[in-house]
Amino acid sequence: MKVYLELFIAFFKVGLFTFGGGYAMIPIAKRELIDNKNWLSEAELMDYYGIAQVSMGIIAINTNTLIGYHIAHKKGAVLAAIATALPSIIIITIIAAVLEGIFDVPLVINMFKAIRIVVSALIVQTTIKLTKIGVVDIFGAVLFGSSFLFIVLLGVNPIFLVIPSALLGIIFYPKKGGKQT
Amino acid sequence: MIYWLLFMEFLIIGAFAVGGGLATLPYLINLANKYPWFTQATLMDMVAISESTPGPIGINMATYAGYVAAGIPGGVIASISVMLVGMIFMIVIGRSLERFKESTVLVKVFYGLRPTIAALIGFAAYTMLQTVVADATLELVPLLSSVGLFTLTLVLIYKTKLSPISIIGLAAILSFILPL
Numbered sequence: 306m307k308v309y310l311e312l313f314i315a316f317f318k319v320g321l322f323t324f325g326g327g328y329a330m331i332p333i334a335k336r337e338l339i340d341n342k343n344w345l346s347e348a349e350l351m352d353y354y355g356i357a358q359v360s361m362g363i364i365a366i367n368t369n370t371l372i373g374y375h376i377a378h379k380k381g382a383v384l385a386a387i388a389t390a391l392p393s394i395i396i397i398t399i400i401a402a403v404l405e406g407i408f409d410v411p412l413v414i415n416m417f418k419a420i421r422i423v424v425s426a427l428i429v430q431t432t433i434k435l436t437k438i439g440v441v442d443i444f445g446a447v448l449f450g451s452s453f454l455f456i457v458l459l460g461v462n463p464i465f466l467v468i469p470s471a472l473l474g475i476i477f478y479p480k481k482g483g484k485q486t
Numbered sequence: 487m488i489y490w491l492l493f494m495e496f497l498i499i500g501a502f503a504v505g506g507g508l509a510t511l512p513y514l515i516n517l518a519n520k521y522p523w524f525t526q527a528t529l530m531d532m533v534a535i536s537e538s539t540p541g542p543i544g545i546n547m548a549t550y551a552g553y554v555a556a557g558i559p560g561g562v563i564a565s566i567s568v569m570l571v572g573m574i575f576m577i578v579i580g581r582s583l584e585r586f587k588e589s590t591v592l593v594k595v596f597y598g599l600r601p602t603i604a605a606l607i608g609f610a611a612y613t614m615l616q617t618v619v620a621d622a623t624l625e626l627v628p629l630l631s632s633v634g635l636f637t638l639t640l641v642l643i644y645k646t647k648l649s650p651i652s653i654i655g656l657a658a659i660l661s662f663i664l665p666l
Binding site for chain 1: 500501502503504507508534535536537538539540541542543544545546549550553554558561562565566568569571572573575576577579580581583584591593594595596597598599600601602603604605606607608609610611612614615617618621632635636639640643644649650651653654657658660661662664665666
């Protein structure tokens, strides 16, 4: 029972402190689920995030459902998904019901500016960390560079990067002696 | 019955929106045209609020739309149904991942996937920085406080054991004295 409670609290925190899309979740998830709980590895987090990217539905929920499954199977998956969504449901309901004008208050605007600055710095740090883990050879470096350019310059939908990379992985996987994680 | 309609509509949105919360927007616009639940103008407010409040954008938008359409039960039903198909699909995937953990194909797939995922997160960092720069006021004090807050975050995350959550909390408190 204790693991379910721990799981619920951890994912609730992740949902509560994710400001922005699914990607804003990564620094929080890394600290709360990997550094603090050791429930999965950074490489696994990237794998799950990748699968969530190309699946239907909400990326953050999908990622956390996979992590929840990894920790405690079906119950873990359902619990993780609900715990991630719950803060949103509560906060948005309150805003829609009584605090409609809250985002016109200068103090609140200033606070969200501050949070966005912090989150952007956190994501920069997470990118550096995950790049070190995800890019292990020349193949990875080329793929990283070209994916980044494709999405920044051409605004390609991530699906059209993720699926070809998976295929390239199958083709270019080193025969032996490669240093994979 | 409006609850049943909401459930079905958001179930379908969740099943067809690929690529994150904002991918649900075209479907929500379609809903606004189809039902008298909310207008397109309300939708634009929803996007703005969903992006700045905590939580996944897709869930935020579903809760908001559902609430406007049918009160608290509407918000809950829309949020649960929008995530349902993805959730079930992920459980199926999770089970196969576990079964084929040692499969060489899977290892190869992830070998190709990881550099691209790192690039996607890098792109998120790039987008986020763009937003921050667009937010910035071009006056000395706000500019210095913004750069200072950014630097402080990096120092705290690299040099201390403070968690991202604590740093976000700290920034929220600092925002009362820092004009940004």
